[in-house]
Amino acid sequence: MARYILKRVLLALPALLGLVLLTFVLTRVIPADPAAMLAGDAATPAQIADIRTRYGLDQPLWRQAVTHVRQVMTGDLGSSIFTGRPVAEEIGFRLPATLELTFAALFLSVLFGVPLGLLAALDHNGPVDQVVRLLSVGGLAIAGFWLAIMLQLVFSMELDLLPLRGRLDVALGTPPTVTGLYLLDSLLAGRLDMFGNALKHLVLPAVTLCLPGLASIARFTRSGVLETLQKDFVLYARAAGYSPFRLAAIYVLRNAVTVTVTQVGLLFGALISGAVAVEAIFDWPGLGTYAVQAILAADYKALLAVTLVVGVVYAVVNVLVDVAQALVDPRVAEQLK
């Protein structure tokens, strides 16, 4: 298994290198004059020239590319043009918030998506199937930012059940940082009040964000279960007298889930995309709000760093997904030997 993981990590490296180069192309090649862009609208020609030499923009492109790759590899993502603080540091603070939100959403997606998909498949072409289908296509069609606003309107503004924005009530302070995930950190600190408060804050953003994931997980589980139900071994298991519930919920589902698991990786991209708008609406201090601020401030360094970090997180998640799949299906690891 260790060899398998190593192999999988090595396979992910070329795509990551490509990503670094892509960010280089985005900053240095697409803009007509990167120095002018860095300097801002009000800069004098002298300032622009100064920036050009300071950032090495007068060097040949290939040398710039090498420098760029070296910097990124050593974790040097530059400083924010807007705040002047190192981008890596700012992202380090915001990444856990986004991860907490996306993992919560992923958890909800799986928790509800898998059973819905299973129920739909067991009622193939029946009314349950059609309803789940409509729901799952609808879940993918709903604009997250709009749903977020509607949920705020109903649950925060009208009913006043759940907080409107943020991760915690300001009055509570913040838990001592261990993982950066408030739910975990507050438990570690033994602050149940804080945990409850953080959970309350998490509900609306996570529910908004989980819908597309829930929809695709339901779909893929459904088709996975349908495909598995056609297999000889299911017929055999029925003949061998497996109880119908255990047959569906354990025996068939595990095969079906191998398909779903691969989708979770792809889903993560959708979740992070979704997080941009959802975070902006709920004032969630994560990468998404950071990206939006960066856009509004034309802070391209920050934006690129976000792109890069998201790419890396995405790659890591996909490696994890492959490992998870190898754990669920013993043949996968076998094939790569």
Next chain:
Amino acid sequence: MKRLLRDPVACLGFLLVVFAALVAAFAPWLAPYPDDAFDSHLLQRLKPPSAEFPFGTDYLGRDILSRVILGTRNAITVAVSVVLAAMLIGVPMGLVAGWRDNWLSDVLMRVTDVFLAVPQLILALALGQLMAPGLTTAMAALSLTYWPFFARTVYAETRRLRGALFVDALAGLGASPARILLLHVLPNAAPAILVRATIGMGFTILTAAILGFLGVGAAPPSPDWGLAVAEARQHLPESWWFATFPGLAILLLVLGFNLLGDGLRDVADPRLRRSRK
């Protein structure tokens, strides 16, 4: 087609899309106040839905129903252009990469992987920002982030088809690769491309709306739906109708394309076909 019509859910999608297309085509005639794309009437701002303004009015006193109708045209135009542009890049790349196993096909597919390694919205945001924000930029950015999906689809189809007997026979008869690819492989890959394009329409409308909402897409006074929801945020919870109706429009149109794409996929992919047995 027949199979599609027997599928009530896909039919619903088809109807929604046709309805939206008609609305888009006749928008200036259908909208009760077609001039509300640009005019503002500050005296009647933020009026709740009434017989006069069925969806209410926005913060500049414009009729929201009219703007939703006019916005349909924008949304569909953006989606069609983006999907067409993405097809123009992705389909040839998929054909070339899928036809032979050589360095070129490797390079093309690696490039595709890199683009797929970043979530589309993030990439579109980065591109859109770097190329000066605006609707045209947003559209270019969306095309540049969506083509890899077409490349992947066509690549897979081409690889499948190049092993087919009739392709060997054509090659044996001396047909040129270009001819085989364009006249024989492409038409066979068409169903998969069509499914991908339909789903891409829904996806693009949604992403374009997010860009509009974040202020990287359409600029005021465009009747863009995403933009409208963003403008409406300042006026909640009092003016709920302002945010609700443009969002519903997004939902219905994207739902239409997704349901249609879902139905088409069932027809095109016999493996997962919803049999009527």
Next chain:
Amino acid sequence: MSDMLASAPEAPSLMTVRDLAVHIPTDAGVARILDGVSFTLPPGGSLGIVGESGCGKSTLLRAILGILPKGARVPQGQVLFQGQDILKTPVRGRIGFIPQDPYLSLNPVFRAGDQLLEGMRNHAPGTRDDHRKKLINLFHAVQLPEPQNALDKYPHQFSGGQRQRLLIAAALACDPDLVVADEPTTALDVTTQREILALLRSLISERNMGLLFVTHDFGVLSSVCEDVAVLYAGRVAEYGPTGNVLADPRHPYTRMLLACHPDRATDLIGIPGTVPAATAQPPGCRFHPRCPISRPNCAVAVPEAVRIFDGSRVACPYHADPLPEVALG
């Protein structure tokens, strides 16, 4: 439909199938997959079911095992197992099943042991530990290599022959009174085939279990089964002791089949027509469009089963007529 030779007064029977019909509605109309099938299996007896693909063998098996496909209807007939109609109250655990394809019949993502134990969970007495011990004993009996470790292996770690041994052990695990085998050796090579059959035969007779054996291989049939039922288009064409049927077939279909393929029941090569689609069965005798000695009446009347001697019958009134040379190839 067919007469009730099988029900001649109350000989003790392990399984009696009486006038069984199974219909499955499809887009093209109702498929009458089985139509008036009857046979009897005494305790400890063995019956082979032979026929080409599409004749209804699998559906018959699924009816007996209580796993008919969704939507299937049983408009008439009974399947009595030890006197109990199992179409109404399914029995589990008392009928062991050996599937056709050992490669496809085990779920690749679960350990072999977990799958086999799941089947015993509800149908064998004792605890999970008892079940494990029992399976390991059975693994010895079916000569599975490393019987101690077999439970913890995944299916892909066994060869085809080993998997079939595993499945035979599974079929015996709940001490059934009847074992149903669906062409259990077709997916295996010839040598393995022979070993597995010999093993199956000895295990079954040791335990005095009944055997219902579906095959299209006449060679296998004669070595395993005392009796045989030849199925054509969902009906029993001929029924009797295996030796008699193979040596002296009476139904035109059986005769032509054995003449064309002395070892296997597959398509009648060179005979016009094919097995009719289950949705478009011809009226009267279902074989009459392809039968060289058919008479006008065959297209009208469903042939009664004619008793030839005790325990043997044929569904053709003209079974004594000679067939033209051509038809016998």
